[in-house]
Amino acid sequence: MSAFNLLSEPIRKYIRDQKWESLRPIQEAAIQKIIATDNNYVLISRTASGKTEAAFLPILSKMNCKEKGVKVLYISPLIALINDQFMRVEKLCEYLDVPVTKWHGEASKGAKDRLIKAPEGIVLITPESLEAMFVNKPYQIHHLFSTLDYVVIDEIHSFLGSDRGIHLQSLLQRLQKVNTGKFSTVALSATVSDQNNYAELKDFLGDPEHTKVIRDTTPKPINAVFKYFEGQTKELPLDLLKDLYIRTRDSKVLVFPNARGKVEEVAVRLKKLSERVGGHANYFSHHSSVDKEVREYVEFFAKKSTHENFCISCTSTLELGIDIGNVDEVAQIDATHSIASLIQRVGRSGRREGKASNLFLYATERWSLLQSLACWLLFKEQYIEPIAMSQKPYDVLVHQLLSVVKGSSGITLDKLTEDLTGNAAFKNISAEEVTEIIDHLTAIDFLEKLGPEYIIGIEGEKVVNTRDFYTLFHTPVFFRVVSQGVKIGELPLSAQTRPDENIYLSARIWKIKDIDYEAKKIEVAPAKDGKKPLFFGDAADTASKIREKMLEILISDQKYDFLDEPGDEMIRQMRKDFSIYGIRSHQTDRPLFSGNDKLKFYSFTGSKINRTLSFILNRVGIENQLHESESKFEIDFSKKSEFISVLKDVNLNTINFDEALTELLDNFPDVLNFSKWGEFLPIKYQIELLKHRYFDFEGCNEFLQNLNFIENK
Incomplete structure (x- = not known):
């Protein structure tokens, strides 16, 4: 039987109404497998290949909509991605009369209340919101999710190899314990290495033996052009920006610099170039410091701009699968720290069926050029960095230990130890080690022992009773940036942030007029003095394989047809410098x-x-x-x-x-x-x-x- 015929009639009607000519390869394969078995599945396919539908079409065809309780829990790394996917999933579920509920800090309280009153359908959530429920309202976990059939994890590669990933792994295990049956998991990714036969990935889902990987290996053509412009100052070379402007002025473009300050510089300077020659005004910046409403407007504008061109300068906030419509080209400024990140970004262009992805990579420093080449060549060899999971995540154990204690009204040492050592996320941590950590947390008043049971101690309450507790990553103290009462965005406070300095934010240059440390507010005004703005950015680790490839390039004589003359000359010079060895x-x-x-x-x-x-x-x-x-x-x-x-x-x-x-x-x-x-x-x-x-x-x-x-x- 064909994959289409395996689907329920309402789902088939949805497909007919969408006027799909056929199912995508990943959808064909996923439908056949998911409907036939209760295994866990990881669906790996390039960006915009229909992975979301590949998961939901068979799941919705299979689930019993008449049973009470939430049946599908969709977990996303980003609130913005939840908001984006909500519309797609809701449209699909209308054909089944299945409700879809967003559950995160910005979601409607009324919708949440309706779900609690009558649990059903599909819930879209972040790990942090799920954690908050475990900590503050554990009875809701049982009430809502005890009859789950499926968990869908989007962009799973963004979790792997991080504390946040171990946190999610632990939450999945805790969910499984409260489930009356056994839910299956379907994870989605565009960039996961197949090193070690996906062993770490399968292990992540907690049941390697019953976890299968479905991968669509259909290659997508990528047109790459690498250009080199020597940077002499902290600012980007003007010739680079002119070249970028000319190449992208008649297109829909995403530009990825590697730091927030550079993101703003690109948006501001390209907009000025466009103004001088009478070009379009649609130049935007998009990163975590830009005000949420402004970010959402940029996403909406891009998605609805069928006839207008635009250029969004962004950080990794647009690296994941938020749907901003059709993008013609992606520009990367200087080397990404990983191959996976580069490919995720490239995949944002050419999303229309049959269209190639287009990449312009600009390097401003010779080592950045060399690293960019290494990442690109390794990708062409089908290499992506393997997952590096922590074997003994003691720090995540501390967090989950406090979460378990807080979510109970008191818990014995035996039960607490059993809960943690029985969690696959901590399988390599012994009961003796758990006990030693519990003793230490008790000694520093994070835990308190009352009779045979543990509760949160005085110092622990200060940590657990904050919104910051739900996350496994540091959240820097952000100050609101305001101009005449209008919020522009947010910035983390640093030693550089002081009155009379200029900053880039929301594609404009601002002068800091005053900093209110008590109110956590920075007052700014439009800058008119031409003073160079401050730059903000963070470095990231680079893998050994990339560095080895850099050396391999230096000792070879291979020519690269995608590299411009200045770049070719710089590589030739570097090879000459290293030829003495x-x-x-x-x-x-x-x-x-x-x-x-x-x-x-x-x-x-x-x-x-x-x-x-x-x-x-x-x-x-x-x-x-x-x-x-x-x-x-x-x-x-x-x-x-x-x-x-x-x-x-x-x-x-x-x-x-x-x-x-x-x-x-x-x-x-x-x-x-x-x-x-x-x-x-x-x-x-x-x-x-x-x-x-x-x-x-x-x-x-x-x-x-x-x-x-x-x-x-």
């Missing part, structure tokens, strides 16, 4: 340059291994300066023999770093800022987090064992 293997050989007073070592390895190397060198008294973007260490020349001896002879497996890491935490407690809940752990577990999440001693040891120094001739 005579490197033969990009996997083991590493350049060591001896100059008059400095020793330069190019490790060409990942960010975590570089941090580990720098830490080891400092520990043995060899001061070093790490230039992460170049994967380069600078050391005083007088330390050359000592440096070589340390890296050649060291075996990290024989070294106890606990004392050194304890000192590091004592002197630089901010080093643990990558973990929101790590500071509440006993020191021994903080050290474990540093070893496996901030540093990479195992990877560093393997790197050093295979290291072959190649000195300049």
